[in-house]
Amino acid sequence: MRFDVQVKISLKKGMLNPEASTIQRALALLGYEVEDTDTVEIIKFRLDEEDRNIALKEVDDMCQRLLCNPVIHDYEIEIIEEEK
Amino acid sequence: MRFDVQVKISLKKGMLNPEASTIQRALALLGYEVEDTDTVEIIKFRLDEEDRNIALKEVDDMCQRLLCNPVIHDYEIEIIEEEK
Numbered sequence: 001m002r003f004d005v006q007v008k009i010s011l012k013k014g015m016l017n018p019e020a021s022t023i024q025r026a027l028a029l030l031g032y033e034v035e036d037t038d039t040v041e042i043i044k045f046r047l048d049e050e051d052r053n054i055a056l057k058e059v060d061d062m063c064q065r066l067l068c069n070p071v072i073h074d075y076e077i078e079i080i081e082e083e084k
Numbered sequence: 085m086r087f088d089v090q091v092k093i094s095l096k097k098g099m100l101n102p103e104a105s106t107i108q109r110a111l112a113l114l115g116y117e118v119e120d121t122d123t124v125e126i127i128k129f130r131l132d133e134e135d136r137n138i139a140l141k142e143v144d145d146m147c148q149r150l151l152c153n154p155v156i157h158d159y160e161i162e163i164i165e166e167e168k
Contacts, residue, residue, distance in 0.1 A: 005166075019143075020127075023127060023150075023151070026150055027146060027150060030146075032142065032145075032146055034089075034129040034130060035129060035130045035131075036128075036129055036130045037127065038128045038129070039125065039127055039128070040128065041123065041124075042123065042125075042126065043104075043122075043123055044121065044123070044124065045108065045111075045118040045119060045120060045121040045122070046120045047117075047118050047119075048117070052161075062114075062116055065114060066107075066110055067107070067125075080148060082097065
Protein backbone atom coordinates (compact mmCIF):
# COMPACT_ATOMS: atom_id res chain seq x y z
CA MET A 1 0.00 0.00 0.00
CA ARG A 2 1.08 3.51 -0.73
CA PHE A 3 0.85 6.19 1.95
CA ASP A 4 1.05 9.97 1.98
CA VAL A 5 2.95 10.94 5.09
CA GLN A 6 3.19 14.32 6.82
CA VAL A 7 5.43 14.90 9.83
CA LYS A 8 4.75 18.15 11.70
CA ILE A 9 7.73 19.25 13.77
CA SER A 10 7.53 22.01 16.36
CA LEU A 11 9.66 23.11 19.28
CA LYS A 12 8.58 21.87 22.69
CA LYS A 13 6.79 24.35 24.95
CA GLY A 14 9.26 26.60 26.70
CA MET A 15 12.00 26.27 24.07
CA LEU A 16 13.19 29.57 22.62
CA ASN A 17 12.34 29.95 18.93
CA PRO A 18 14.73 32.59 17.54
CA GLU A 19 13.25 32.30 14.04
CA ALA A 20 9.79 33.18 15.35
CA SER A 21 11.13 36.08 17.46
CA THR A 22 12.96 37.48 14.45
CA ILE A 23 9.83 37.28 12.29
CA GLN A 24 7.77 39.02 14.99
CA ARG A 25 10.35 41.79 15.38
CA ALA A 26 10.63 42.28 11.61
CA LEU A 27 6.83 42.47 11.29
CA ALA A 28 6.76 45.08 14.09
CA LEU A 29 9.36 47.16 12.23
CA LEU A 30 7.01 47.20 9.23
CA GLY A 31 4.14 48.29 11.50
CA TYR A 32 2.34 44.95 11.92
CA GLU A 33 1.60 44.15 15.55
CA VAL A 34 1.30 40.39 16.04
CA GLU A 35 1.70 38.15 19.10
CA ASP A 36 2.69 34.60 20.03
CA THR A 37 4.56 34.01 16.79
CA ASP A 38 5.62 30.42 16.28
CA THR A 39 6.96 28.27 13.45
CA VAL A 40 6.28 24.66 12.52
CA GLU A 41 7.99 22.58 9.87
CA ILE A 42 6.20 19.98 7.80
CA ILE A 43 8.08 17.20 6.02
CA LYS A 44 5.98 15.31 3.45
CA PHE A 45 6.79 12.16 1.51
CA ARG A 46 5.34 8.98 -0.01
CA LEU A 47 6.03 5.55 1.36
CA ASP A 48 5.22 1.96 0.31
CA GLU A 49 4.42 -0.39 3.18
CA GLU A 50 2.31 -3.48 3.80
CA ASP A 51 -0.11 -1.80 6.18
CA ARG A 52 -0.80 1.34 8.10
CA ASN A 53 0.69 0.19 11.40
CA ILE A 54 3.98 -0.84 9.84
CA ALA A 55 4.12 2.50 8.01
CA LEU A 56 3.41 4.40 11.24
CA LYS A 57 6.12 2.49 13.11
CA GLU A 58 8.61 3.13 10.31
CA VAL A 59 7.87 6.87 10.19
CA ASP A 60 8.16 7.07 13.98
CA ASP A 61 11.63 5.46 13.69
CA MET A 62 12.61 8.03 11.04
CA CYS A 63 11.52 10.83 13.38
CA GLN A 64 13.53 9.44 16.29
CA ARG A 65 16.62 8.70 14.22
CA LEU A 66 16.80 11.59 11.79
CA LEU A 67 13.92 14.00 11.29
CA CYS A 68 13.50 15.30 14.84
CA ASN A 69 15.58 15.94 17.90
CA PRO A 70 13.36 14.37 20.60
CA VAL A 71 15.05 16.51 23.26
CA ILE A 72 13.74 19.76 21.83
CA HIS A 73 11.04 18.80 19.30
CA ASP A 74 7.47 17.57 19.46
CA TYR A 75 6.25 15.78 16.36
CA GLU A 76 2.93 14.65 14.96
CA ILE A 77 2.63 12.01 12.25
CA GLU A 78 -0.26 11.96 9.79
CA ILE A 79 -0.59 9.03 7.40
CA ILE A 80 -3.18 8.86 4.64
CA GLU A 81 -3.57 5.85 2.39
CA GLU A 82 -3.43 6.87 -1.25
CA GLU A 83 -6.42 6.07 -3.41
CA LYS A 84 -5.74 3.78 -6.33
CA MET B 85 -11.58 40.70 17.26
CA ARG B 86 -8.72 38.37 17.85
CA PHE B 87 -7.60 35.96 15.15
CA ASP B 88 -5.37 32.89 15.06
CA VAL B 89 -3.41 33.06 11.83
CA GLN B 90 -1.45 30.34 10.04
CA VAL B 91 0.57 31.02 6.91
CA LYS B 92 1.67 27.89 5.01
CA ILE B 93 4.66 28.56 2.77
CA SER B 94 5.86 26.11 0.15
CA LEU B 95 8.10 26.30 -2.88
CA LYS B 96 6.33 26.68 -6.22
CA LYS B 97 6.07 23.59 -8.41
CA GLY B 98 9.27 23.03 -10.32
CA MET B 99 11.53 24.84 -7.84
CA LEU B 100 14.39 22.74 -6.50
CA ASN B 101 14.10 21.99 -2.79
CA PRO B 102 17.59 21.11 -1.56
CA GLU B 103 16.38 20.60 2.02
CA ALA B 104 13.89 17.96 0.88
CA SER B 105 16.47 16.24 -1.34
CA THR B 106 18.93 16.10 1.54
CA ILE B 107 16.31 14.59 3.86
CA GLN B 108 15.38 11.98 1.25
CA ARG B 109 19.04 11.04 0.68
CA ALA B 110 19.74 10.84 4.41
CA LEU B 111 16.67 8.62 4.94
CA ALA B 112 17.89 6.36 2.11
CA LEU B 113 21.31 6.06 3.80
CA LEU B 114 19.51 4.81 6.91
CA GLY B 115 17.59 2.29 4.79
CA TYR B 116 14.23 4.11 4.51
CA GLU B 117 12.99 4.31 0.93
CA VAL B 118 10.67 7.28 0.53
CA GLU B 119 9.62 9.33 -2.52
CA ASP B 120 8.47 12.83 -3.45
CA THR B 121 9.88 14.39 -0.29
CA ASP B 122 8.83 18.00 0.21
CA THR B 123 8.94 20.58 2.99
CA VAL B 124 6.45 23.26 4.02
CA GLU B 125 6.89 25.97 6.62
CA ILE B 126 4.08 27.21 8.81
CA ILE B 127 4.24 30.59 10.53
CA LYS B 128 1.60 31.08 13.24
CA PHE B 129 0.65 34.18 15.18
CA ARG B 130 -2.21 36.07 16.81
CA LEU B 131 -3.59 39.31 15.46
CA ASP B 132 -6.15 41.89 16.61
CA GLU B 133 -8.27 43.38 13.83
CA GLU B 134 -11.76 44.80 13.37
CA ASP B 135 -12.99 42.04 11.10
CA ARG B 136 -11.93 39.00 9.16
CA ASN B 137 -11.49 40.73 5.80
CA ILE B 138 -9.22 43.41 7.22
CA ALA B 139 -7.18 40.72 8.97
CA LEU B 140 -6.90 38.70 5.77
CA LYS B 141 -5.79 41.76 3.79
CA GLU B 142 -3.20 42.61 6.44
CA VAL B 143 -1.78 39.07 6.54
CA ASP B 144 -1.62 39.00 2.74
CA ASP B 145 0.41 42.25 2.86
CA MET B 146 2.76 40.67 5.43
CA CYS B 147 3.27 37.70 3.10
CA GLN B 148 4.05 39.89 0.11
CA ARG B 149 6.35 42.25 2.02
CA LEU B 150 8.18 39.95 4.40
CA LEU B 151 7.11 36.37 5.00
CA CYS B 152 7.29 35.00 1.46
CA ASN B 153 9.20 35.54 -1.71
CA PRO B 154 6.36 35.61 -4.25
CA VAL B 155 8.80 34.70 -7.04
CA ILE B 156 9.55 31.27 -5.58
CA HIS B 157 6.91 30.64 -2.90
CA ASP B 158 3.24 29.73 -2.85
CA TYR B 159 1.39 30.64 0.32
CA GLU B 160 -1.92 29.80 1.91
CA ILE B 161 -3.48 31.88 4.68
CA GLU B 162 -5.78 30.38 7.28
CA ILE B 163 -7.54 32.70 9.74
CA ILE B 164 -9.65 31.48 12.63
CA GLU B 165 -11.53 33.80 14.96
CA GLU B 166 -10.65 33.08 18.56
CA GLU B 167 -13.47 32.15 20.90
CA LYS B 168 -14.00 34.48 23.81
